[in-house]
Amino acid sequence: MVNHKRGLVLAATAAVLTAVAVTGAGLRLSRSQAFFQDNPKELVDEVWQIIDRTYVDGTFNQLDWRAVRTKYLGKSYANKEEAYKAIREMLKSLGDPYTRFMDPEEFKNMQIDTSGELTGVGIQLTKDEETKELVVVSPIEDTPAFEAGILSKDVITKINGKTTQGMEVEDAVKLIRGQPGTSVNLTIRRTGKEVDYSLVRARIELHPVRARVEETPSGKIGYIRLTQFSAQAGEEMRDAIQEAEAAKVNGYILDLRSNPGGLLYASVEIARMWFDEGKIVSTVSRTGETEVQRANKRALTDKPLVILVDGGSASASEILSGALQDNKRAVLVGSKTFGKGLVQSVRGLGDGSGLAVTIAKYLTPSGRDINKHGIDPDVVLELSDEERKALQQEREKIGAFGDPQFDKAFEVLKQEIATSKDSNARVTNP
Structure with missing residues (x-):
């Protein structure tokens, strides 16, 4: 029953450390992947065009979006990794934590398979627009995070001892995810006090x-x-x-x-x-x-x-x-x-990466x-x-x-x- 029209899934959720069911045309187009491999600047432009057509705020949060295009298309990109970095910088300038880019691995990790299983610790995560801190929206019930006692509104200050100051949600997700059975240590600030939580990653079957x-x-x-x-x-x-x-x-x-x-x-x-x-x-x-x-x-x-x-x-x-x-x-x-x-659309891009846009x-x-x-x-x-x-x-x-x-x-x-x-x-x- 998920709406896959044009590769879009309308979602009303914050950034997730588990997954959202998404299919995008880019997941199957090997020719497109080869094209973007050879022309990474085209991927930057594709993302710019999607934002230009669909972003919820026509002023782009008081940002000169055309000037952003001139800036980033005026650069040369030796490979996709450089293009990915540029795209994240470009989206960051919008000041919208829910509009975000996912490289192919991150995008793949967002997908729920047909069995409804998730892999992770069970935290829904977002970035506070004012403090720029990583904040827990909610732990999912019966997951490692929930059982450890992590609460809504907790601030994650460190991941495996690494400070999260200035860290993007996508980077935090990469550090927190991992193979089932392995551990990750989160330092949580709550009511002015910091506490360390050691969580064992797991596969989670969800019955909502x-x-x-x-x-x-x-x-x-x-x-x-x-x-x-x-x-x-x-x-x-x-x-x-x-x-x-x-x-x-x-x-x-x-x-x-x-x-x-x-x-x-x-x-x-x-x-x-x-x-x-x-x-x-x-x-x-x-x-x-x-x-x-x-x-x-x-x-x-x-x-x-x-x-x-x-x-x-x-x-x-x-x-x-x-x-x-x-x-x-x-x-x-x-x-x-x-x-x-806010409502986001999530779509696959031509090289297998993905984009969530507040529409x-x-x-x-x-x-x-x-x-x-x-x-x-x-x-x-x-x-x-x-x-x-x-x-x-x-x-x-x-x-x-x-x-x-x-x-x-x-x-x-x-x-x-x-x-x-x-x-x-x-x-x-x-």
């Missing part, structure tokens, strides 16, 4: 949805935890909702905490499962063209819904939670989300631009670092009674269920 039906004093409720918006997320979410409906649950808790995002279409597909009518998201390109995604009258349930979010809920998580909040379909509980309101921003149904700000929950409950650490050390408590945010979500859901029953009673007994 975990669900159960819980017996409570308010009757049965469905608990669904969504860890990322992968190609499998929609199908697994549909199965989870249908099973919960068959069990006659009274309401749902949807847990999007530490979900760093993923595929844009997956967030739209899942939103349609929860409400029948209304906007889901609109994407706005630099020309002002707006593509609006709407519900399609195919909701699977209208039962009360509470969504758990936190600072690790990013991108596609924010699209889904923003849509449900704006349409008054759900109550959001937890802490403010990450704040990534649009997205707005919630009410027109909110949440980039850098995030989404404020309806009911705020912050966890301390100690509470978050404790939950990671005792993972069976995540999304269970004893998890403070889950407890609050259940309290809110209980009220929503009672209100819903009162409303239904008034309708049936006028």
